[in-house]
Amino acid sequence: MAAAAAAAGYRAEEEYDYLFKVVLIGDSGVGKSNLLSRFARDEFSLETRSTIGVEFATKTVRVDDRLVKAQIWDTAGQERYRAITSAYYRGAVGALVVYDVTRRITFENAERWLKELRDHTDANIVVMLVGNKADLRHLRAVPAEDARAFAEAHGTFSMETSALEATNVEGAFTEVLAQIYRVVSRNALDIGDDPAAPPRGRTIDVSAKDDAVTPVNSSGCCSS
Amino acid sequence: MADAPATGGGFPAQDYPTIDPTSFDVVLCGTGLPESVLAAACAAAGKTVLHVDPNPFYGSLFSSLPLPSLPSFLSPSPSDDPAPSPSPSSAAAVDLRRRSPYSEVETSGAVPEPSRRFTADLVGPRLLYCADEAVDLLLRSGGSHHVEFKSVEGGTLLYWDGDLYPVPDSRQAIFKDTTLQLREKNLLFRFFKLVQAHIAASAAGAAAAGEGEASGRLPDEDLDLPFVEFLKRQNLSPKMRAVVLYAIAMADYDQDGVESCERLLTTREGVKTIALYSSSIGRFANAEGAFIYPMYGHGELPQAFCRCAAVKGIANASHSTSC
Numbered sequence: 001m002a003a004a005a006a007a008a009g010y011r012a013e014e015e016y017d018y019l020f021k022v023v024l025i026g027d028s029g030v031g032k033s034n035l036l037s038r039f040a041r042d043e044f045s046l047e048t049r050s051t052i053g054v055e056f057a058t059k060t061v062r063v064d065d066r067l068v069k070a071q072i073w074d075t076a077g078q079e080r081y082r083a084i085t086s087a088y089y090r091g092a093v094g095a096l097v098v099y100d101v102t103r104r105i106t107f108e109n110a111e112r113w114l115k116e117l118r119d120h121t122d123a124n125i126v127v128m129l130v131g132n133k134a135d136l137r138h139l140r141a142v143p144a145e146d147a148r149a150f151a152e153a154h155g156t157f158s159m160e161t162s163a164l165e166a167t168n169v170e171g172a173f174t175e176v177l178a179q180i181y182r183v184v185s186r187n188a189l190d191i192g193d194d195p196a197a198p199p200r201g202r203t204i205d206v207s208a209k210d211d212a213v214t215p216v217n218s219s220g221c222c223s224s
Numbered sequence: 225m226a227d228a229p230a231t232g233g234g235f236p237a238q239d240y241p242t243i244d245p246t247s248f249d250v251v252l253c254g255t256g257l258p259e260s261v262l263a264a265a266c267a268a269a270g271k272t273v274l275h276v277d278p279n280p281f282y283g284s285l286f287s288s289l290p291l292p293s294l295p296s297f298l299s300p301s302p303s304d305d306p307a308p309s310p311s312p313s314s315a316a317a318v319d320l321r322r323r324s325p326y327s328e329v330e331t332s333g334a335v336p337e338p339s340r341r342f343t344a345d346l347v348g349p350r351l352l353y354c355a356d357e358a359v360d361l362l363l364r365s366g367g368s369h370h371v372e373f374k375s376v377e378g379g380t381l382l383y384w385d386g387d388l389y390p391v392p393d394s395r396q397a398i399f400k401d402t403t404l405q406l407r408e409k410n411l412l413f414r415f416f417k418l419v420q421a422h423i424a425a426s427a428a429g430a431a432a433a434g435e436g437e438a439s440g441r442l443p444d445e446d447l448d449l450p451f452v453e454f455l456k457r458q459n460l461s462p463k464m465r466a467v468v469l470y471a472i473a474m475a476d477y478d479q480d481g482v483e484s485c486e487r488l489l490t491t492r493e494g495v496k497t498i499a500l501y502s503s504s505i506g507r508f509a510n511a512e513g514a515f516i517y518p519m520y521g522h523g524e525l526p527q528a529f530c531r532c533a534a535v536k537g538i539a540n541a542s543h544s545t546s547c
Contacts, residue, residue, distance in 0.1 A: 056369075076534040083534075085282055085527040087370045090520070203519060204373040204511045206359055 016060050016069035020180050021091050022173070023073045025084070025113045026098035027106040031132040034163035035098065036074050039173045044164055061174055063181045070177055089120035093184070094127075094176045099147075101131040101160065102139040107147070114154055126179040127156040130172055135162040248274040256284035257522075260529035264365055267536035275533065282530060288343040288521025297346075343521045351376065351515045354504035358525070359516075366535070367528035372519045375511040380471045384463055391471040394505065408461055415458045415468070416498075418442070423499045442491070451494035452479040473497040 024032040037043040040057035056073040073092070078084045097113050099106040110129060117127065129151045131142060144160060151158035157175060161168040249271040252259045260282075263275045281287055289297055352358055352373075362368040380391040392398040398412055425440035446454055451473065455465045469475045473494045504514035518524040 076531065077537070078531075078534045083530075085370070085531050087520075087524055087527045087531065090370075090372070204375050204508050204516050206363060206368045206371075206373055206508060206516070 016067040018066060018181065018184065019069045019071060020093050020177060021071045021073065022094035022096065022176060022180075023089060023092045023117075024075060024096050024098060025079065025117060026096075026130075027100070027103075027109050027113075028077070028079055030098045030100040030103075030106050031163050032096075032098050033074055035096070035130070035132060035161065035169055035172070036072055038163045038166055038169045040072065042166070044166075059173075061177055063174070063178050066181065068177050068181060070173065072173070084116070086120050089117065092121050093125060094180045095121070095125060096128050096130050096172065096176065097156070098130045098132050099142065100133050101142045102133055102136050104141040107131070107142045107150075110150065111154075114156070124183055126176055126183060127154075128172055128176045129154075129156050129158040131158070131160040132163060134160040134167060135165045248272045250274070251276070253277070254284040255279075255282045255526055255530055256286045257526045257529070259284070260526035260533070261361070263533040264367070264529040264536070267533040268365070273533065275530070283346075283523040283526045285346050286522060286526050288345050288518075288523030291342045291344060294344050343523070345522045347522060351517050353500050353514055354507040354511055354516055355500055356504070362525075362528060365529065365532045367525075367532045370528035370531050371524045373511075373516040374519050375508075376513050376515040376517065379513060382467055382471050384466060389463075391467055404464075408464060411459055411461075412464055415455075415460060418458070419495055419498050420502070422495060423502070442495070447490065447492040447495070449491050450479070451475075451489040451491045454491040454494070468498070469494070472501050 024036060026032055034044050036057055037045065040059045056071055058069055058071050060067055060069045062068070073088060075084055075088070078088070095117055097110050097117065099110050101107075114127065117125065129147060131144070131147050147158050147160070150156075157179065159168055159172045159175070161172055163169055250262075250266045251274045252263050252266075253276055255275065255277040259275070263273055266273045277284060279287075281289070281293075287297075359368075362371060381388045382391050383389070389403065390397075390401075392401045392404070392412070398404065398409055401409070404412070421440035422442045446457075449457075452465065452469065455468055460468065469479050469489070473489060474497060475489050475494075477488075479489060501514050508516070
């Protein structure tokens with residue numbers, strides 16, 4: 001009986017309607033890993049060392065009565081020397097461009113990160129500009145209006161968060177996932193526009209144990 | 225670990241932070257496939273690694289470049305980077321300025337549109353056997369998360385007597401092949417049965433002296449023969465020999481010109497490749513044949529290992545870094 005319940009629990013955990021890859025980018029030290037750990041595991045670390053050991057985290061959320069599994073990728077510290085691999089961006093349908101509201105330069109560099117993102121991903125990727133460390137009010141160097149203006153000019157969403165206080169973190173990720181879902185529902189992620197789009201057909205997932213094939217459907221990104 | 229950037233990212237060199245720590249167990253220059261595998265292995269072994277590359281992209285000469293980037297790679301403008309300053313006697317200076325890998329390059333014609341959809345592999349071949357050691361290494365290291373493969377779905381073709389001929393690479397394919405006479409089919413079946421018996425016996429470790437062919441293993445004198453000679457002894461026709469040598473055992477050079485051949489395949493090597501070929505078929509569900517290829521080019525392989533290394537904590541420094 002217990003085994004059956006466990007199996008049912010496992011199935012419920014594994015079932016989802018969509019799988020969306022979302023990438024985190026932005027300057028070193030802006031809080032990308034803490035945003036991820038806060039969203040995925042409700043954890044926060046005050047340690048400031050560069051990220052090691054984190055490939056990606058997953059979390060399943062409900063969007064419009066559909067189960068959406070978010071696969072959120074962290075940079076593994078490669079952004080420190082501008083060394084993010086092009087494969088990191090591959091297949092991403094959403095991105096959080098993170099800056100630190102207390103360090104103006106990280107906000108100014110968001111434009112460069114956005115350019116790198118545009119160079120490597122589908123034109124219809126959903127982008128959220130995230131101003132993190134909003135709890136440090138007395139140290140603020142980037143007014144919220146500047147971020148809103150930037151987001152409007154570049155066609156992205158924007159939000160301020162505090163991974164430390166768990167403010168707006170869930171909201172930022174779920175908003176990105178909801179927007180991706182809307183785009184996919186409208187079939188707007190047209191594979192033909194993606195400069196790095198895979199050829200139509202099936203890809204071989206060498207890391208899967210059983211049926212190791214992911215269909216590349218017309219949306220080019222998601223399994224439904 | 226320190227890696228080279230995907231694109232340079234448009235970030236000015238002065239923005240780069242000082243590399244910290246200042247001493248490393250291992251310093252690797254270049255992000256080609258060998259260096260990237262080494263970086264991942266060293267990082268996995270707990271070594272501190274600095275990984276640097278003079279190029280603004282991963283892969284060194286193992287890259288897959290978008291066509292618009294190819295001319296500037298082939299003929300880079302002289303580097304503006306200063307030469308490395310003289311180092312203290314206790315340290316070695318490494319000059320990381322970019323150099324063209326080619327002495328003379330001439331480019332002409334326009335890049336096709338939409339050119340971003342095409343990449344050029346700087347090295348080959350792009351194909352991998354499904355059971356290749358490289359695939360195993362990707363699986364063990366976790367690098368398989370970062371490479372998408374496609375299967376070669378059209379089968380293999382052999383150019384023979386002015387025609388393209390589909391290679392019969394399974395019992396079913398041999399049976400269905402209308403261009404083969406019954407005798408040829410029987411000989412081919414017998415040959416593959418012989419090889420499979422040898423592979424099975426070798427895997428089971430039945431190599432005891434005196435057992436010889438009774439155990440299914442081929443005798444050593446056969447294994448040391450040129451593979452082409454062994455195939456002749458099996459009475460395979462020239463066409464069938466070509467199928468085995470070039471389409472299945474993937475010989476690089478003309479094996480029939482024994483005198484002029486640069487690299488004559490031994491039976492031992494040929495049988496080993498046939499074993500690899502047969503274990504590749506059906507290894508991954510829906511991979512139709514024995515071969516897969518990285519969808520975005522061979523340049524994905526070094527990137528995958530660099531990412532593995534970074535996850536394990538090595539410092540990745542860019543093209544503007546000199547050490």
